[in-house]
Amino acid sequence: MNKRLGIEFFRRDCLEVAPELIGKILVHRLADGTELRERIAETEAYRGEEDLACHASKGRTPRTELLYGEAGVIYIYLCYGMHWLMNVITGENGQPQGVLIRAGEVHSGPAKLTKALRINGDFNGQPFCGNDEIWIEDDGFSPKLKTAPRVGIDYAGEYWKNIEWRFIAEEE
DNA sequence: TTAGTGATATCC
DNA sequence: GATATCACTAAA
Numbered sequence: 001m002n003k004r005l006g007i008e009f010f011r012r013d014c015l016e017v018a019p020e021l022i023g024k025i026l027v028h029r030l031a032d033g034t035e036l037r038e039r040i041a042e043t044e045a046y047r048g049e050e051d052l053a054c055h056a057s058k059g060r061t062p063r064t065e066l067l068y069g070e071a072g073v074i075y076i077y078l079c080y081g082m083h084w085l086m087n088v089i090t091g092e093n094g095q096p097q098g099v100l101i102r103a104g105e106v107h108s109g110p111a112k113l114t115k116a117l118r119i120n121g122d123f124n125g126q127p128f129c130g131n132d133e134i135w136i137e138d139d140g141f142s143p144k145l146k147t148a149p150r151v152g153i154d155y156a157g158e159y160w161k162n163i164e165w166r167f168i169a170e171e172e
Numbered sequence: 173t174t175a176g177t178g179a180t181a182t183c184c
Numbered sequence: 185g186a187t188a189t190c191a192c193t194a195a196a
Contacts, residue, residue, distance in 0.1 A: 044191080053191075063180065081178025083192050100191065111192060152191045173196080184186075 002137040007129045010071035014090040014097040018045040019145055019167045021088075021099060025137040028117045036117050038104035039141075044150045045165040046087075047097045053156035056096030066125055067096040074134070076114075076124035083111030084120055088128060105169070144170035 005024065010017060021043050028036045046054040055064045055077075066075045067089060075087040075098055091097040102110045104117075114120070119134075128135055147164040154161060 046191085055191080058181085061181075077191075078179060080176085080190060080192055082176080085191060087191090102191090109192065150191080155190090175195085176193095178190105180189085182186100182188080 002139045005128070005136045005138060007070075007072045007127075010088060010090050010128065011092065012071075012090060014045040014047050014099050015165070017088075017090045018043045018099045018165070021101070021136070022145055022167050022169050023141045023143045025139060026101065026104070026117065026134075027137055028119060028134045029132065030118065038113060038117055040101055040103075040136075041105045041169040042101075042103035043167050044100040044102055045097070045167075046100060047091075047165070049096055051156075052160045053150060053153040054096060054098075060096075064096065067098050068094055070127070072127050072129045074123050074126050074128055076119065076121050078121060079111075084114040085110045086114050086119060086123075102166075146170050 021040050024040050026038045026040055048054060049057050051057055056067045060068065066073060069089060070093060071090050073089040075089055077085045077087060079085055086101045087098040089098050101113065104113050123134060146168050148166045148168060149162050149164055150166045
């Protein structure tokens with residue numbers, strides 16, 4: 001019996017949550033009852049205003065407001081006008097941290113993940129817990145992890161650019 | 173490598 | 185109001 005992750009899972013430091021999300025299953029139930037499942041294969045941690053790669057480092061805005069809010073909330077970000085990137089808020093209230101869910105096991109990029117799961121901006125701000133449309137399951141599987149520098153953040157400066165806060169499932 | 177895409181933030 | 189930016193993908 002798979003277990004849905006509760007809010008206590010997310011209400012921790014994003015550096016703890018991000019690696020533990022690897023191997024978990026993201027489930028989206030459509031209106032007709034179909035369940036789309038995707039095992040999470042890659043995440044990245046974004047932690048606080050001091051993390052220059054985090055949106056919140058540029059100041060608190062209506063868009064980043066969610067990052068400061070309650071853990072377990074979905075933060076959908078439309079980047080470049082066409083790609084939905086999916087994040088989960090972690091940490092206590094007032095701490096702008098989150099985990100970017102970059103990829104499922106089959107697909108290769110963050111926008112493909114959301115596309116495959118039919119996720120769009122309507123989910124922005126919704127909680128992952130106590131939600132019958134979308135949730136994350138734990139089936140006990142925990143793959144080997146490897147870490148790497150985060151991608152696409154050249155603007156963040158040498159330190160933040162090279163720090164290994166990206167977590168990937170080791171594939172064999 | 174480059175184009176394309178559109179919301180957000182920032183500058184008048 | 186206008187333009188510069190951007191955590192990407194696809195096509196070449």
